[in-house]
Amino acid sequence: MRTTLLIAAIVVFGATVVAPTASSAPARLDWAPCPAGPLPTPDLECTTLKVPLNYQDPNGRKIDVTISRLPSKDPRKRRGVLLTNPGGPGPGGLDHPQLLKLFGLPQNVLDTYDVIGLDPRGTGHSSPVACDFTPEQIARGNLPYPNGPADVLTQAEHAKAQAKRCADAESAPMLPHITTANTARDMDRVREALGESTVSFLGTSYGTYLGAVYTTLFPRRSDRFVLDSNLGAGGYDINAMRGFARGMEDRFPDFATFVADRPQYGLGTTPVQVTAKFHELAARLDRTPVAGITGSLFRGLTFEGLYSVDLTALAEDWQALDEGKAPVPYPTPDNIDNLLSARFAVLCGDSAWPRSVTSYQVDVEAGRLRSPLLGAAAANISACAYWPTAPLEPQVRITGNGPSNVLMVQNQRDPGTPLANARTLRSALADRARMVTVDQGGHGVYLFGTNRCANTAVTDFLVTGQRPTTDMLCPAETR
Structure with a gap:
């Protein structure tokens, strides 16, 4: 979670749907132990299948998509497969089924499904892309906090250099095809290769948009879809980036109260004092960084810390x-270049971004006034303003066309995917969805949160198909 801003953030009238090519039979999958990774995966088995790089040229270049499986051990209860995505974009998800099990995925869910993870195209073991960013570019991250228009100009030069690294990289021809819509099409190839007529889905954060795109493109192949901590209907577009500021404003009062109630930290004894300490520390660290932590990185560190339920x-x-x-130091992932490269490919390839530096300067000042904690950073210019290629297809427009089989769960005070944005996805899905809102802060509801009401609602839906008849609120509670 801690890499969101420090490192990585550190409408059309109809979606263009590329029809899947016909296949005479499911691909033969050879399951084997999963590749070694940071998390031991003794319960998983892995395999790789080939998919088109460009679905508009299905007989052209193929790339790898690597998937994992946590098999159901009860054939009497097994319903099908549950595809999963942990968020991003950028990270892989091969070990996510194992992580879900470690975090207490209920046994009746494990019995009901083969739980499937995958490294989305361009990430991890799925034909990874690399822009070959310099150590300095990686250390700087994306969207630093600008203290004025001149800082936006400085960031524009860094953003332009990042975009050029991607344009000049060996994997540059792949980048325009590393999109959410194409990952959704890969998921349907996975469904087909597994011999399933439908798939269920559990996606968190960016995974909610991926799930929404899949079930929009393939509504009749969608079984039970759970979207946890929801991006807006436009995915990771400019509004989602601006939403980081709104989310921090929603969540920060929880932290201010937490600290004020614990005078041992010496950071203030009222929420007002803690808020003042935030601005004082940010200014002080801009003047005199501590262990490389500037005021900008302190804002990002705070934002990411607010993701956790435990503050x-x-x-x-x-x-x-x-x-x-x-x-306490947080190690940089070994695959940080791939993570950043794939993230940029999705963000810049899914939707068009403004290219005028002046427009970002105006937005930065508006963001600073509207959301003093993070608004200027969330509105700063990124490599997408200089991306070498425009999106290859119109963005998928999420609609309510299809079966009513989506359950959204959402914290009221989520810093990364704020409730205001989640409501736009809820509106777009219309009667396809029901939303359970939780009186809780932090990023992530199911299993990673503490609310039994919400956790029960998700488990019941995955196992029985029963959802709340209307949208509902789960009151605050603790385990």
Whole structure:
């Protein structure tokens, strides 16, 4: 979670649907132990299948998509397959079924489905892309906090250089095809290769948009779809980026209250004092960084810390920085170049972005006034303003056309995918969806949250197909 801003963020009238090519029979899948990764995966088996790089040229170049399987061990209860996605875009999801099991995915869900993970195209073991960013570009991250128009101009030069690295990279021909719509089409190839007529889905954060796109493109191949912590109907577009600022404003009061109630941190005894400490620390670190943490990175560190239900680690980081000490370090992933490259490919390939630097300067100042904690950073210019290719197809327009088989779950105070944006996806899905809103902060509801009401609603839907008859609110509670 901690890489969201520090490293990685650190309408059309109809969607163009590329029809899948006919296949005479499911592909033969040879399952084997999964590749070694940061998480041991003793319960998983993996395989790879070939898919078209360009679905408009299905007989052209093929790329790999690697998938994992946590098989149901009860054939009497098995219903089908549950595809999963942990969020992003950029990270792989091969080990996600194992992670879900470790976090307590109920046994009746494990019995009902073969739980499927995959590294989306361009990531991990699925024909990864690489822009070959320099160490300096990686360390800088994306969307730093600008203190004025001149900082936007500086960031524009960095953004232009990032885009050029991608345009000049060996994997440049792949980048225009690393999109959400094409990943959804890959998912349908996975469904076909598994010999299933339909798939169920559990997606978190960016995974909610991926799931919404799949069930829009393939509504009759969609069984039970759970969308947890929802992006807006436009996916990771400019509104989602601006939404980071809204989300931080929604969530930060929880942290301010948490710290004010614990005077041992020495950061203030009222929420107003804690908020003042945020701005004071940001300004101080801009003048004198601590262990490389500038005011901009401090804002990003705070934003990412707000993702967690437990705010203790973030309070300890603040306390350390206030005392001039380094916070607990968070290691950079070994595949950070692939993570950033794939993230840019999806963000810049899914939707068009403004190209005028002046427009970003105006938006930055508006964001600073509207959302003082993070608004200027969320409105800053990125490599998408200089991306070498325009999106190859219109963005998929999410609609309510299809079976009523979607359950959305959403925290009221989610910093990464704020409730205001989630409501746009709920509106777009119309009667296809029901939404369970939870009186809780943090990013992630099912299993990763503490609300039994919401967790029960998701489990019941996955196992029995029963959803709430109307949208509902789960009151605050703790385990």
